[in-house]
Amino acid sequence: MKLIDLRSDTVTKPSPEMLRFMINAPLGDDVYGEDPTVNELEVFCASLIGTESALYCPSGTQSNLIALLTHCERGEEYIAGQTAHTYLCEGGGGAVVGGIQPQPLNFESDGTLDLNKVKSLIKPDNDHFARTKLLCLENTQSGKALPLDYLANACLFAKKHNLKIHLDGARIFNAAIKCNTTAQQIAQGFDSVSVCLSKGLGAPVGSLLCSNASFIKRARRWRKMLGGGMRQAGMLAAAGIYALKNNFQRLKTDHDNARLLSQKLSEIDALKVDYPENQTNMVFVEIGATDPFKLSAFLKENGILIHESKILRLVTHLDLNQEDILKTAEGFKKYYRSTTKNSLQ
Numbered sequence: 001m002k003l004i005d006l007r008s009d010t011v012t013k014p015s016p017e018m019l020r021f022m023i024n025a026p027l028g029d030d031v032y033g034e035d036p037t038v039n040e041l042e043v044f045c046a047s048l049i050g051t052e053s054a055l056y057c058p059s060g061t062q063s064n065l066i067a068l069l070t071h072c073e074r075g076e077e078y079i080a081g082q083t084a085h086t087y088l089c090e091g092g093g094g095a096v097v098g099g100i101q102p103q104p105l106n107f108e109s110d111g112t113l114d115l116n117k118v119k120s121l122i123k124p125d126n127d128h129f130a131r132t133k134l135l136c137l138e139n140t141q142s143g144k145a146l147p148l149d150y151l152a153n154a155c156l157f158a159k160k161h162n163l164k165i166h167l168d169g170a171r172i173f174n175a176a177i178k179c180n181t182t183a184q185q186i187a188q189g190f191d192s193v194s195v196c197l198s199k200g201l202g203a204p205v206g207s208l209l210c211s212n213a214s215f216i217k218r219a220r221r222w223r224k225m226l227g228g229g230m231r232q233a234g235m236l237a238a239a240g241i242y243a244l245k246n247n248f249q250r251l252k253t254d255h256d257n258a259r260l261l262s263q264k265l266s267e268i269d270a271l272k273v274d275y276p277e278n279q280t281n282m283v284f285v286e287i288g289a290t291d292p293f294k295l296s297a298f299l300k301e302n303g304i305l306i307h308e309s310k311i312l313r314l315v316t317h318l319d320l321n322q323e324d325i326l327k328t329a330e331g332f333k334k335y336y337r338s339t340t341k342n343s344l345q
């Protein structure tokens, strides 16, 4: 039985075509800058994001950490969302490795950071305080694509307040499809952008940090120090090239599937489904009084994988088709039919 895995868009497996492309990639030593496939990926990705250069990294966590280390020195500070990957989900890397202090604040419901609130958190130039250096945004944020005018304002804001601005664009390509624009348009004005190949694009591993050439030169040094200098990495980079060329436009299908899933699950009274207009490939579902462990165990028996949580995050991706979505909705309905029946007995 095919497993329908809705836990994340990181779970995709390389297709036979992607694997063939990986096997045939020309290779060299990337620490010497001699892997032609890594070099091609970096040039190609930089062109898509509209930056001078890009750096291939093993993970998005490392790419974001390298960005922090390249922008900030010890005793400096970055501002990020309370639930931002760069703050919550990267083991405190900036603080651990770089002596960089995070200043978190809550995201607004649309995934933005309120710039007035950000302004109030910028520390005055005073020996008591860490020096506020960097603002980090995330796009998409929990699957929500940030409005283009907000992004432009945030970049102007950063410039005005003498801050650098980094975009954690793990899912920037989902945002581009959602906003009917290019990744380049979204990235415009940012000092650095991190993009993931291993999310909706379907590559097995890899992220790129994109910026100007002098920033990337300094970033390359940090990558080596963090152990991210991989040798014949072209085998992996080839998957990234394949993903960017073949799996970008099809992200629309994931968004359509997420919308369909949200509609089907809305038919179940016990569930409160959240799928706002700017949402892409994630459906958030409050399960109220439902036991998350029973629900997840029941679904698992039916070949559907979710995380156990009071608020489910269901993520669509290229290994799921419309039929899988309908099966998923049917699985949920079956669960609630069975629990209603039990409670009546």
Ligand SMILES: *Cc1c(COP(=O)(O)O)cnc(C)c1O
Residues within 6 Å of the ligand: 058, 059, 060, 061, 062, 064, 085, 086, 138, 168, 170, 171, 196, 198, 199, 207
């Ligand atoms: C996945 C993700 C990353 C990077 O994660 P890795 O698993 O380290 O590649 C960074 N930011 C966001 C928002 C993500 O979703």
